[in-house]
Amino acid sequence: MEINRTEHNGIVEINISGRLDAATSSDAESVITNVIEENNTKVLINLENLTYISSAGLRVLLVAAKEMKAKNGKIILCSLIDNVKSVFEISGFSIIFEICDTKEEALQKF
Amino acid sequence: MQYCCIRVLNKSGFFIYIYIFNMFGSVMKEELKFSIKNNVEDLEEMNFTVKGFLEAYDVIDNTIFKVNLILEELVTNIIKYGFKGKAEVHDILIYLSLKKCEGQIYIRIEDTGDEFNPLYAPAPETELPLENIKVGGLGLHLVKNIISNIVYQRFDNRNIQQLWLKRD
Numbered sequence: 001m002e003i004n005r006t007e008h009n010g011i012v013e014i015n016i017s018g019r020l021d022a023a024t025s026s027d028a029e030s031v032i033t034n035v036i037e038e039n040n041t042k043v044l045i046n047l048e049n050l051t052y053i054s055s056a057g058l059r060v061l062l063v064a065a066k067e068m069k070a071k072n073g074k075i076i077l078c079s080l081i082d083n084v085k086s087v088f089e090i091s092g093f094s095i096i097f098e099i100c101d102t103k104e105e106a107l108q109k110f
Numbered sequence: 111m112q113y114c115c116i117r118v119l120n121k122s123g124f125f126i127y128i129y130i131f132n133m134f135g136s137v138m139k140e141e142l143k144f145s146i147k148n149n150v151e152d153l154e155e156m157n158f159t160v161k162g163f164l165e166a167y168d169v170i171d172n173t174i175f176k177v178n179l180i181l182e183e184l185v186t187n188i189i190k191y192g193f194k195g196k197a198e199v200h201d202i203l204i205y206l207s208l209k210k211c212e213g214q215i216y217i218r219i220e221d222t223g224d225e226f227n228p229l230y231a232p233a234p235e236t237e238l239p240l241e242n243i244k245v246g247g248l249g250l251h252l253v254k255n256i257i258s259n260i261v262y263q264r265f266d267n268r269n270i271q272q273l274w275l276k277r278d
Contacts, residue, residue, distance in 0.1 A: 001111075021153070021182055022150055022153055023151075042164055044201065052175060052178065052253075054179055054183060054249065055183055055248040056182075056186070056249075058245070062245055065240060066241055083172060083175045087179070087252065090252055091236065091248055092237070095236065095237075096240060
């Protein structure tokens with residue numbers, strides 16, 4: 001798993017690539033928590049290169065969504081591959097999160 | 111005795127060898143049996159072993175993703191909750207077969223941890239307002255929704271979980 005952050009026009013983009021699972025989720029959690037604690041209220045999580053996610057990964061995103069809601073901020077996810085998308089659908093997380101097909105579409109929603 | 115051997119490169123750069131033995135006929139038994147310890151660190155090795163085995167039999171990526179998810183969720187549950195208060199290391203047995211059931215992958219997981227019947231676990235309530243959603247039970251909910259059948263038995267102080275997954 002690799003995670004990195006960039007920022008443009010007040011929107012923080014977090015890119016997570018590889019596997020977000022029981023072994024890697026705590027690393028991802030600390031990066032995302034940092035971004036939220038810095039009082040960023042517009043966060044785009046780009047999952048274009050995420051090849052695998054399990055419930056441990058979903059848990060990290062849910063925690064982030066809760067923290068963000070408490071700060072009246074917004075998290076948008078984008079560019080999920082089909083297998084990852086079906087995990088979101090089965091778990092009901094596609095209702096909890098705002099998910100866009102492309103990064104361009106997501107950026108317009110902030 | 112005939113056998114076939116699959117060589118898989120693991121994450122540390124070492125080759126691991128999976129031997130598939132066939133004592134009775136010319137058709138290879140398309141099965142994999144191995145064990146891991148109840149450590150989260152062993153999950154990566156497990157995924158690697160399973161991926162190598164399934165790829166060797168031309169199982170497509172979609173199905174490999176699902177097998178991976180099933181094993182991670184169930185084995186993580188065993189590691190986290192099955193051996194509470196027991197300091198010693200335990201084995202978790204994993205068995206996969208592509209032949210046991212036509213068009214399906216058969217998965218069996220056995221452990222000597224505390225009794226736990228996955229069929230009784232409640233599904234998470236994701237329709238609640240965001241702040242009230244709890245994530246417990248999410249892994250099992252995912253597993254139950256991608257498999258075609260699950261059977262649980264408690265036998266000889268072991269949890270035996272048998273699952274059937276339709277091949278894509």
